[in-house]
Amino acid sequence: MxxxxxxxxxxxxxxxxxxxxxxxxxxxxxxxxxxxxxxxxxxxxxxxxxxxxxxxxxxxxxxxxxxxxxxxxxxxxxxxxxxxxxxxxxxxxxxxxxxxxxxxxxxxxxxxxxxxxxxxxxxxxxxxxxxxxxxxxxxxxxxxxxxxxxxxDPGVVNAYCALAVKRYFDKIDTIDILDVNAGSHGKYFSTNFDPEINFREFVKVWTWIDREWKEYPTHSVKRLYDFPVAGEQPVYLNGHDELHSLSKNIDANSIRFWMGFGDHYINVFTVLRTLGFLSHLPVTLTTGQEVVPLKVVKALLPDPMTLAPGYTGNTCIGNFVKGWKDGKEREVFIYQVSDHKKCYEEVxxxxxxxxxxxxxxxxxxxxxxxxxxxxxxxxxxxxxxxxxxxxxxxxGLPTEIKEIEPNSAFSFNGFVRPIEEELLESTATVTVSAANPMIALKPAK
The missing domain is CATH 3.40.50.720 (NAD(P)-binding Rossmann-like Domain)
Known part of the structure; x- marks a missing residue:
């Protein structure tokens, strides 16, 4: 019907x-x-x-x-x-x-x-x-x-959790949801969806570890992982929508979300946030006019829809699940890869x-x-x-499932150490030229 x-x-x-x-x-x-x-x-x-x-x-x-x-x-x-x-x-x-x-x-x-x-x-x-x-x-x-x-995410990654429970595990220890965009849109800086919503997500990090909510500073816990098709990418522990239902509905000790950010993104984001441009609260100008800094930033950035024609590269989003099946340790990566260029050609x-x-x-x-x-x-x-x-x-979104040898070089380590240790490895370094700002897209070697 x-x-x-x-x-x-x-x-x-x-x-x-x-x-x-x-x-x-x-x-x-x-x-x-x-x-x-x-x-x-x-x-x-x-x-x-x-x-x-x-x-x-x-x-x-x-x-x-x-x-x-x-x-x-x-x-x-x-x-x-x-x-x-x-x-x-x-x-x-x-x-x-x-x-x-x-x-x-x-x-x-x-x-x-x-x-x-x-x-x-x-x-x-x-x-x-x-x-x-x-x-x-x-x-x-x-x-x-x-x-x-x-x-x-949320959505398909939630279904991947349910699939892991239904088909691949008797008992789950950890789920690490990994989201990277290894694409290039050629702009100095842009978010891939509504900038206002995008920036509001990164005020603080709420994550589900050892069956309780824990809070961490933004971009403070970093990992490198070699993704299918997308290659080695940096990901940062982040808060995200799906954790707030999965923590209730999926029996796992820890469920964490990691998002990919390049050094350039973190550099621009940190400057904007430090200067107060990402505030959602209104400020009063000397003219007496009230403006919301975050809405001003949104108005200045490219409309995400305009990025599509020249976008190249791939996304990779999936769930790295660890647990036990038939009494043996098991690790499975359930994921999906999309190609920006093919998406544009189709729709x-x-x-x-x-x-x-x-x-x-x-x-x-x-x-x-x-x-x-x-x-x-x-x-x-x-x-x-x-x-x-x-x-x-x-x-249009075919799922891939990859068995991983437990505790091997291909495993993802989502264990979060004391924050003092994590901060030592989460520094972002970029090259910036006032004469040619686009050089900031190339991280220093």
Whole structure:
């Protein structure tokens, strides 16, 4: 049975999701793309049609203008479009408003990140308990399917955890989620998704170690790892959305998240943060005008969608899982590699948006066919991972699974030592030229 879909948001991730939804509209039916800026929605539709991605031409692909903070307006749009599934790909500030509209109308809800309050950053964990999980009972009472965090991370990596439990381990010791982008966009500096959300993530590090929350300074714990295809890359212990549900739903002693950052990124980030440019709180200028420094930085940086045409290189995201199977130690790396250039050739997107935009469409397809239409609120790891991974394999995100010899040179060491020891090895060094700032892209040898 076809299920009409409403995609809320018109950024890079929504662009990818619209392409993939259109390519599978024999399952997903009519597709409406809604955002505050109608022209952005129409630009996505133009891209989908130009690439010939509307599989069933008899189904509608159209746009609507929407302020998703306006719950009554969102309710009305859901009803007017006769949507059965809402994919929330807007700002994380919108989650609770869109979720409320879905509960009110009784339609399925999918998002890709945890809700954020604009006035708060890196709140006390677990973050889901501060917002979304408070609406669990309402979803249960109304039989509303709400799938939280169905992007890649969170999302696919959560499914990899569930797959590890289901197929590869009797008991899990540690899970290290590794996310690297070994790509080059040719700009002096840019984030790969919304700069405001990107920078807010790195205020502090909350991680799950020895079955409790521990806090570390940003970019203070560093490892080097030789990734498939992407090669040797530096990764830093970081906080991230998926830890806040996995810590509750997956039986493991430690679950950590590591993200790749080059020296140049850390250099620019540290200068901006030290000078106060990453503050989410308003400051008053001498003119009396109030501005939010982080929003100014966002306005000055390139729009992540503009990076796509010239992007080269690969992403590699996956879970390094250690534990025991049949009484023996086991280590498995479950991962996915995407090529920026191939992503652009297919859907006119860079690889970061691609990896985030494909999974919510796979989740929508599983709701449409009944497999994941669970009539309650869940995180991805609470669902059967194999149908999800099977669809992802078919529609653009094939999974690889690599057995690792336990405690070998190919193992990942995620054990965190005392912070004083870690800081000695986490220094970033760059070469900077005032006459030619682009030289800063080349770390000193």
């Amino acid at each position: 076809q299920k009409n879909v409403l995609i809320i948001g018109a950024g890079g991730v929504a662009h990818v999701a619209a392409h993939k939804a259109a390519m599978n509209n024999d399952v997903l039916g009519d597709i409406c793309i809604a955002s505050r800026t109608l022209s952005k929605c129409d630009a996505i539709i133009e891209s989908v049609l130009r690439k010939g991605h509307l599989k069933d031409a008899s189904r509608r692909l159209y746009s609507a203008q929407l302020d998703a903070l306006d719950i009554p307006a969102t309710i009305k749009l859901i009803q007017d479009t006769q949507s059965d599934i809402v994919i929330n790909l807007g700002s994380a500030f919108l989650n609770m408003s869109i979720l409320e509209a879905c509960i009110e109308t009784g339609v399925a809800y999918i998002d890709t990140a945890i809700h954020e309050d604009p006035d708060k950053v890196c709140e006390q964990p677990p973050w889901y308990a501060n917002y979304e999980w408070k609406r669990k009972d309402s979803c249960d009472a109304k039989g509303v399917t709400a799938i939280l965090g169905a992007g890649f 006119e997107s860079q690889g970061i948006s691609y990896t985030a935009g494909v999974p919510p469409v796979a989740a929508a397809m599983l709701i449409a066919n009944g497999t994941w239409d669970v009539k309650k609120m869940v995180n991805v790891e609470e669902l059967d991972p194999e149908p999800f991974i099977e669809i992802l394999d078919r529609i």
